Amino acid sequence: MGKRQRDCVECGASVGIIGRRHCCRCQNRLKEAALKATCPNCGKQRVLRDDTGRCITCSRICITCGHPVRAKDTTLCRDCARRARQQAAQQPCPRCRRPGYLRDGTGWCGPCSRPRRPKDPPRVCTECGQLRRHAGFGLCSACWQSRPERPFNAGDNLLARLAGPPPWLGDLIGHLASGHSPARACNMIGDLGRLLEDQHSNHPQALLERARLPGRSMGPLARALETFFTDRGLALATDQAEQLAAGRRRRRIDAVPEPLRPAVESFNTFMLRSRERARRAGTLPRSDVTIDGKLSTVRDLAKLITERGKQDWALVEVHDIEAFLNILPKGRSRRLTITRQFFRFAKAHKIVLVDPTRGLSAKATKGFTGKILTLDQQRELFRRWTTDPAAHPHEVLLGILALLHGASSNEIRHLRIADLDPLDRTIRLGQRPHPVPMDPVSWTVLQRCLTHRQIQRTDNPHVMVTKGTKAGKTPASIAYVSHVLDACGISPRTLRSTRLVDLVNTMDPKLVAAAFGMSPEGVMIYLADHIDPTREAALPADRP
Numbered sequence: 452m453g454k455r456q457r458d459c460v461e462c463g464a465s466v467g468i469i470g471r472r473h474c475c476r477c478q479n480r481l482k483e484a485a486l487k488a489t490c491p492n493c494g495k496q497r498v499l500r501d502d503t504g505r506c507i508t509c510s511r512i513c514i515t516c517g518h519p520v521r522a523k524d525t526t527l528c529r530d531c532a533r534r535a536r537q538q539a540a541q542q543p544c545p546r547c548r549r550p551g552y553l554r555d556g557t558g559w560c561g562p563c564s565r566p567r568r569p570k571d572p573p574r575v576c577t578e579c580g581q582l583r584r585h586a587g588f589g590l591c592s593a594c595w596q597s598r599p600e601r602p603f604n605a606g607d608n609l610l611a612r613l614a615g616p617p618p619w620l621g622d623l624i625g626h627l628a629s630g631h632s633p634a635r636a637c638n639m640i641g642d643l644g645r646l647l648e649d650q651h652s653n654h655p656q657a658l659l660e661r662a663r664l665p666g667r668s669m670g671p672l673a674r675a676l677e678t679f680f681t682d683r684g685l686a687l688a689t690d691q692a693e694q695l696a697a698g699r700r701r702r703r704i705d706a707v708p709e710p711l712r713p714a715v716e717s718f719n720t721f722m723l724r725s726r727e728r729a730r731r732a733g734t735l736p737r738s739d740v741t742i743d744g745k746l747s748t749v750r751d752l753a754k755l756i757t758e759r760g761k762q763d764w765a766l767v768e769v770h771d772i773e774a775f776l777n778i779l780p781k782g783r784s785r786r787l788t789i790t791r792q793f794f795r796f797a798k799a800h801k802i803v804l805v806d807p808t809r810g811l812s813a814k815a816t817k818g819f820t821g822k823i824l825t826l827d828q829q830r831e832l833f834r835r836w837t838t839d840p841a842a843h844p845h846e847v848l849l850g851i852l853a854l855l856h857g858a859s860s861n862e863i864r865h866l867r868i869a870d871l872d873p874l875d876r877t878i879r880l881g882q883r884p885h886p887v888p889m890d891p892v893s894w895t896v897l898q899r900c901l902t903h904r905q906i907q908r909t910d911n912p913h914v915m916v917t918k919g920t921k922a923g924k925t926p927a928s929i930a931y932v933s934h935v936l937d938a939c940g941i942s943p944r945t946l947r948s949t950r951l952v953d954l955v956n957t958m959d960p961k962l963v964a965a966a967f968g969m970s971p972e973g974v975m976i977y978l979a980d981h982i983d984p985t986r987e988a989a990l991p992a993d994r995p
């Protein structure tokens with residue numbers, strides 16, 4: 452012990468070290484106090500750990516729930532440890548695949564092992580009379596779902612639920628119920644209710660826009676609403692058709708290889724602009740189908756040119772165009788016309804300097820070169836359509852009218868109930884100036900188609916009504932009609948051509964043109980270069 456230097460400033464004990472104001476005890480106490488701080492968890496003055504920022508007690512926590520644990524080497528609190536032990540004892544149930552304690556008796560988990568309440572024994576359905584499981588009101592599930600009053604009940608519930616139901620809602624529910632099966636109508640009324648109850652406007656146009664589904668089809672509810680609202684003048688038709696056409700054009704342009712694409716893009720803009728101009732001027736505007744066809748041809752040409760190693764429209768030569776036209780010899784004149792149009796546009800817009808299609812010519816002959824049917828083939832088809840009950844009424848109608856009256860598939864598509872005259876037994880076909888008189892066979896076929904239409908219970912004014920159009924007012928789709936004759940492997944065009952070639956070659960072409968509402972030039976195509984072998988044989992052999 453050294454010499455006492457002074458008294459401790461705090462406790463008065465002796466301080467032995469020169470220059471120090473506290474005794475060694477107070478010195479130690481102060482040193483310890485300086486290390487301590489308030490623990491953020493328990494609020495006590497403790498030494499805080501660097502890794503956790505808490506005191507040692509508060510640093511020992513459960514790794515799953517964060518609850519404090521006592522012992523130094525424990526990682527889980529009491530509850531979590533118990534849960535972990537339980538989980539370890541569980542095994543996946545072979546029946547429901549969820550983890551559980553498998554019971555010895557069944558080998559399944561508890562809920563699966565519990566005996567079920569047996570289902571009620573099946574009853575005789577009061578509607579269909581079959582012994583089936585009971586769904587409600589003494590009916591089986593199928594009969595319960597197809598009760599015709601279901602959509603009206605759903606509609607009444609919806610009307611009662613809405614604070615201010617729109618005035619047209621009752622009519623709309625009637626429209627949905629009459630045009631669809633009860634199950635479909637109920638689904639649509641459910642969707643309609645969700646739209647009417649949200650915070651947005653319930654104006655017909657706004658409702659119609661909200662009912663549209665994204666994608667290529669706008670959905671059955673939007674289609675039904677469009678028919679209903681446009682019929683009553685409550686809303687304008689949607690732009691679905693234009694959107695679909697724009698999508699088709701986009702896909703065709705996107706398929707053009709990158710360096711050639713900008714020219715096709717501006718060709719498309721050019722065609723759309725001239726269509727707009729034609730609409731305003733009242734001249735004949737290009738249809739969507741025409742523009743699609745042109746873009747497809749230019750796209751195919753662009754692909755071929757890229758395959759031949761050219762990256763610029765300006766490098767295209769007449770050989771490239773020849774090679775392109777030779778791929779499809781039958782479509783030569785059509786494809787040449789389109790190619791020529793494209794290069795004329797390209798030259799006018801300085802995309803190319805020389806038009807590579809300049810020296811090319813379409814085939815010299817303009818006559819009809821398509822397929823026609825022999826008499827035997829016609830007889831066989833006629834027999835099929837008049838005697839075979841398995842042939843679909845639409846197939847028979849299109850087949851017979853095309854074969855006997857030269858009807859085009861478009862004329863049949865647009866044939867309406869109002870075009871039929873049962874008294875005179877005539878029909879109005881397309882743009883033909885005079886009603887077409889029906890022979891007994893055609894009339895029978897037409898009646899068969901009308902019976903088929905009656906089964907469909909539709910409000911659609913057309914004769915040919917499909918599953919997709921029976922709830923609306925539009926004619927059957929082009930795609931549907933083009934496949935109607937698939938069963939007999941003949942295209943409607945072949946049948947019509949057969950009839951036209953026959954008529955033009957046996958009668959005055961001018962009469963045919965007048966009867967079919969065609970231009971004389973259109974009819975003359977069928978006259979060119981055709982000699983009927985049977986007529987040739989009937990000619991007197993010793994003629995000079």
Ligand SMILES: [Zn+2]
Nearest residue numbers: 459462474477
């Ligand atoms: Zn002291």
Ligand SMILES: [Zn+2]
Nearest residue numbers: 490493506509
């Ligand atoms: Zn603490």
Ligand SMILES: [Zn+2]
Nearest residue numbers: 513516528531
């Ligand atoms: Zn825990």
Ligand SMILES: [Zn+2]
Nearest residue numbers: 544547560563
């Ligand atoms: Zn189970």
Ligand SMILES: [Zn+2]
Nearest residue numbers: 576579591594
């Ligand atoms: Zn039943």
